[in-house]
Amino acid sequence: MASSLVKLRKIVKTYGAIKVLDGIDLDIGNDEFVVVLGPSGSGKTTILRMIGGFTQPSSGEIEFDGMSLNGVPINKRPFNTVFQDYALFPHMTVADNVGFGLRVRGVASAQITAEAANALSLVELKGFADRYPAQLSGGQRQRVALARAIICKPRLILLDEPLAALDASLRRQMQTFLKDLQREIKTSFLFITHDQEEAITMADRIVIVDRGVICQTATPRQMYYQPDNLLVATFFGDNNLIRGTAAEVSEKWVVVETPFGTCRVQAPETLWATVKDPLCIAVRPENVTLVAADAAPLKGRVVSVEFTGPISVIKVESHSDPAAVLNVKCLSAAKGMELAIGGDVGISWQSEDAWPLHP
């Protein structure tokens, strides 16, 4: 992110006594695909509505290219929105819907027709120009809404849960499509969703919002492997959270005593912990490998082995604390170890795959 296109600073939104957003700071870069992820009621849509101008912040500043957007009306903002219900004009053809933004600007009608055709071919809807929205399927309406937004060449496109109404296979198709489109037209996207998988597959950067505050802003990879807190750690897929205490703290490493034994994990730049502080380590099940019991520093007892096709899930419990259970995912085809239920097993992971968290 070289320079930011849109900046949100200390945005607060209250409805009566209810604080919907509480101090949101967010930067959206040029050509960046930002996904705002959060459960319903977290305030994520309010963020989008404020950038679009549909709601005004109670306090705080929204900037675009260094200029304040506070008080700028909806129709003067250089952004376009794809609404959750698509909001296509039912009395206009697809071509008229798509060309609306240009007609507003007084563009000549021959040029509008040409550009609308161009935008429709971008969203793979050639030949649909003369249809009415009621004659289209959900996915097609979605793409008309998209074409209508991109034709104005906005600096930022706001998408409010645009895929929520589509079925699973169409949704996956649209995810890839949107991502490719965004690369092609080189425009920033701000995409709102409550679907973690969607966020991880599409985003350049994910912003997790919960109860009106931002929990973490990071790339999908960082979010997945180096979460800021326990909430984020359990938000995407399975994760192992092992409780322990810090035994040694250095600039690069922390040595942690866990119920499975003592291990070394990488220390983040902002490590708060000192010796004897309680810690939590997050390790993804697929990053754990099982080794022979005698040589490994970490040990446990096999509780169950579950075959799920290409991957088997093995549960390993601690000798000292039966409440501490570790999930391990390994390829079912992996050879070299016969796991007997109740047998001892050694546990190992790369120290950079383990991540310390505040418990």
Add this chain to the structure above:
Amino acid sequence: MNVNPDKSERIVRQFGRPLFYCFVFAVPLLLIAAPFASFLAISVGEVKGSDIVMSLTLKNFVRIVEDPLYFQVVWKTISLCLGVSIVTTCLGYPIAYLIAISTHSIRYALICIFSIPLLMNYVIKIYAMRSILGGSGVLNKFLEIIGISGLSNLFVFNLNAVFLVLASILLPFAIFPIFIALERIPNSLLHAAADLGASRFFTFTRIILPLSMPGVAVAFSFTFVLAIGDFITPQMVGGPTGFTLGRVIYSQFGLAFNWPFGAALSIVLMTIVMVTIALTVFVTPRRAR
């Protein structure tokens, strides 16, 4: 009571449905089609002495077309009622728009204000209007005060009076269909238009107005149909010149005792009403319906 629910349901389905449909269709058949048929029958009859003789003659209809007096009344009534519809629809639209864009208590207050006339007795409303429009009524007094005189006969016992009274009484019938049509336009469409850069005026002319056209059509045909069938208003404020189709029909039945001619005039009236409704349905853009 151990009636098998499945069984009773089946009985209802077997016998209840046809019975239900019979009832549903019998009521309108009895109350609409039967009187209509009897009117058709009477309209081709004629009066001989003090009896109505059932013959198959078209002379009543021929009389309407050929007698300039009646033909003129038909045209005058149509143009009067078109005027009433245009005025009420044009006045009703901004009021409906105002109600639609206002929120909470203001909206309910406005709805109340404009629906109160609907709850009042028709005759009382006409009397109220008469006291406003009459020779020494509020309107003329006001005109006198501001120095305009000689107009005292302009608004009483003539077609102008009929026009004004009909327009004011029928206004709510124009407001509410338009209000409902405006209310049905999703907010997101207005947001989308603004989002694409449209000004309020552009949004109004390209989105709101076309999408509210069905309501405008309903308002227009509603007020037209109600105005053209009215005979009480012309009777009470029309005076000698304010003769309308409704009033003529009334006089044929009540005073002249020429039922066949009255029935023929009624058929003409009904045809005008039906053509109007069909036209508005036809004219309304299909996508906006």
